[in-house]
Amino acid sequence: MARRERGGQPEQSSPVTLADIAKLAGVSPVTVSRAINTPSLVKPNTLEAIQRIIARTGYVPNLLAGGLASRRTRLVAAIVPSVSSTIFAEAIEGLNAELVAEGYQLLLGLSGYDHQRELELTRAILARRPDGIILTGITHLKETRSMLTGAGLPIVEIWDSTPSPLDTAVGFSHYDVGVLVAEYLMAKGYDRYAQIGANDPRALQRRDGFINRLASVAPVELPDIEMNSPSTFSDGRQALAQLLDRGGGSLAVFGSSDVVAHGALTEAIARGRRMPEDVAIIGFGDFDFAPHTYPSLTTVRIDRRMIGTQAARSILRKLSGEEVEPMIKIGFEIVVRHSA
Amino acid sequence: MARRERGGQPEQSSPVTLADIAKLAGVSPVTVSRAINTPSLVKPNTLEAIQRIIARTGYVPNLLAGGLASRRTRLVAAIVPSVSSTIFAEAIEGLNAELVAEGYQLLLGLSGYDHQRELELTRAILARRPDGIILTGITHLKETRSMLTGAGLPIVEIWDSTPSPLDTAVGFSHYDVGVLVAEYLMAKGYDRYAQIGANDPRALQRRDGFINRLASVAPVELPDIEMNSPSTFSDGRQALAQLLDRGGGSLAVFGSSDVVAHGALTEAIARGRRMPEDVAIIGFGDFDFAPHTYPSLTTVRIDRRMIGTQAARSILRKLSGEEVEPMIKIGFEIVVRHSA
DNA sequence: TGATAAAATGGAAGCGCTTTCATTTTTCGG
DNA sequence: CCGAAAAATGAAAGCGCTTCCATTTTATCA
Incomplete structure (x- = not known):
């Protein structure tokens, strides 16, 4: 049977794989993999030839396969209550900016201040094996907590201050x-x-x-x-x-x-x-x-954007094996205007 | 060599796999897979036994593996210029609500009104093989367009009206x-x-x-x-x-x-x-x-949230093989107050 | 120039799941 | 209680990549 039709497009879904590139370049798949991920390990000529073929064929690596094999997805998930209330949106922007710069992507979950939904989101998110996860607040269902700690990935709780984060926290009191x-x-x-x-x-x-x-x-x-x-x-x-x-x-x-x-x-x-x-x-x-x-x-x-920025940094640092202080405090100040 | 340490957590990353569950339940992996994805095909006793074991072990399926094998990721990506400007945030909320209800998740990309960044995001996103993608606006780099149409997945362009969408559009003139x-x-x-x-x-x-x-x-x-x-x-x-x-x-x-x-x-x-x-x-x-x-x-x-809602529906419909009208128009109206 | 280290490359295995197709078990009418 | 159809289950292959280790090629130094 033919492959499932997806969308209304004529099915021409990039069926070009790393193996195809390898064949076209006359090298082994490993070399193509290296050309993409660790180009410094490939001889300049070979590298250039491979890159040319990648460009010509429009090859887009499959990160599902890559992630499965390497156990690194370059995905970071964030669960916030809402994104239309500005307050979290800016943190998301800060977070995203930092992540993108390091080649990571953001998986977003909206909990709507609902702990049950947070739990379900956590489960669904963990199923995608993100490299790190960011949650809002420090109160979570017991089930959420155990699922999270059992998953063994960097966790950042944002927007709050706590002496005992699940893993790491960024926020204020x-x-x-x-x-x-x-x-x-x-x-x-x-x-x-x-x-x-x-x-x-x-x-x-x-x-x-x-x-x-x-x-x-x-x-x-x-x-x-x-x-x-x-x-x-x-x-x-x-x-x-x-x-x-x-x-x-x-x-x-x-x-x-x-x-x-x-x-x-x-x-x-x-x-x-x-x-x-x-x-x-x-x-x-x-x-x-x-x-x-x-x-x-x-x-x-509050510097809301900074909360996102620091959260991203905490995760990225942890991923590169560095020590991270468990509670990063963000400052706040009263802005005096006319109403008080 | 031991597996890479991730985060600072004691490495106990859920190493329980579908095969483990199968072994514990005394069935084959296929049956466990069915118990999770198509429970109606599994005998009630067997199903219950498997579910019990899943609950007990805290098993979280690996959607990377699942997606790789099935070619369906249950992931929908959206690229918007920004999320802190309310205007897109509400569309994102509408979109997300609809997607979550159908078991999909949202991969977010922020382009900052920059077409070059949109292109890079598109490439990075496509590498994760989402089931559908949503872009903002109808002007894209040629390279973005060809990459997108070549990927053969449902596409929705939002916020604009056009007689000739890449695939489908939701917006207004x-x-x-x-x-x-x-x-x-x-x-x-x-x-x-x-x-x-x-x-x-x-x-x-x-x-x-x-x-x-x-x-x-x-x-x-x-x-x-x-x-x-x-x-x-x-x-x-x-x-x-x-x-x-x-x-x-x-x-x-x-x-x-x-x-x-x-x-x-x-x-x-x-x-x-x-x-x-x-x-x-x-x-x-x-x-x-x-x-x-x-x-x-x-x-x-403008009903911004509705733009997201309709965008999600377009994608979900396409994915279930239904016909979708290529241009869904969203209404607008003048709200008369005191300034004009 | 030969020996040795370093740089490049490749083979094989396997990540954890779903698919297809075959086999076994159950159900049910006569 | 038998045989055919339906329901339940399983075996094997493979999705597309990376990892580990081995092998080949190139550079380096005495």
Whole structure:
């Protein structure tokens, strides 16, 4: 029976193999393999002849076969919650840039903040035998963890700080971000403090840091609104409405992301509150739009791209046998604008 | 010699293979293969026994080997210019969702609007023998095209409209977008018309549609500022400054993206112009922030996610041997807000 | 120029799976 | 309870490459 037809194209799928090239060049397959992977081991004439034939025939090596034989796929997988939320997208870009430069490719998995999906993705990804894998966060299902450690490949957990990574981690302490924001707002002095936003583990860490640091000063209010991750503009707007409806004096709010903070800010303005005197709002992420809101949004900046870059480097270093420090910390800072 | 150490993990890389499972279950490898891929062909008892052993051993099939033997990788690749610009990120999400549901995975390539890089990515991707590939745009290097068509796999070009796709396309006519915007602004009547923005092929198409439709009414002014793709907030701000400095009556501006339009809008407000009376600005993309700028941004909305969804469907249909219409059009519409 | 080391090349085996085709087992109507 | 058809299973080959080791060729030095 003929080979399966694929697509609607006339089936002319590059059936040229390394063996074909070898035959055409009058050398053995091994030599062609070397010409491609370790050209320095091939005599210049031979090399050139082989390269000419490769170019002429349009030969594209089969990395499935190569990977199977060599146990190296030059594939690195990354699982992030989402890619449309900018926040992870930039890390992906940094990651990808670094990987491509070293001849690796990126296999992407989107978990949508769902641990079960993360597990399934992990299994599917591991089946492709990537040379390394990057996960978001430090909380994973037990099954995911054992599968991962059993696979014996470099692992990087990003976006979080932990003393005990699965293997290696690149990120920062979300708790400390909360503390920093609390201190910043405390110093300015407000009557009430509140936190609004998402419910993913990292957002909750930031909240805890915020709450605990403020514990001696005032209780931190939380709006009574269900929010999932990622939280939205309208979540923020509603949340602030509710907080303001409760009455009371000046209010300082820490939003779990710039998006939710922007919503809150919009509600404050709509109600004619003065910022940052009556209401102060501080976001997280320093998104593109943060400098351009009205009033401009004070927020916490993280070098998101660097997270990806460092994650890639950790993996590449491990693959070349170098030592890698298990926890690489990424800095953060408050960007002071007009909203707080 | 011992196998190469990978990562810093104790090397215990799942050395359990399908053959091991077969041995443990007392069946032949073929039967295990069937238990995994076509369980309906295996007797219930046998199936259950095999599944138990797979679970117990933590066996993860090797898709490299499987793909090599079956010539199906369950891998779909996508090349987009960038993923941090929201605009493509959402298409990627739609694409991924559809693929994952059918057991496929996404291999991502970022070209950065660079055709040469697109070519290199294409080569690297084809080497992994994906079952289908998605490219952005309809302009590719000749070499890319021939490599692609020679590979004999389903191809989808997204984000653009064309009567002659490489294989299949999902998108819309950027030229028509320009025409629509021109008509919208013409109907409101302005003294001057201008276009500002990026220089990628699609942005230029939109510009051409805009210019040509307005040709009978007025010449379209272009600022004298170099802009690359993607264009930025400050590009827009500068561009509008230059246009306003030229003097003249009321001005209507079409920005190549909401980002650049937002910059223009900010400049207009900073100069105290009334919108949309003195200055009208219309963007493209309906980004998250568009409803929340001050004044809110009138723009063109495209269902970006749907582009990804349809692209995935085209490929999946082709793979299952169904006919697919070569050009799937995605609609667009003007979202009227306060800026125009 | 011959011996020796270094550089180039090749043969054979096998990575872990699926395919094809053959064989065995089960089912079922008469 | 037999024979034919259907269901279940298996043997062998091979997907396209890399690895290890052996062999051949070339360069180098005394």
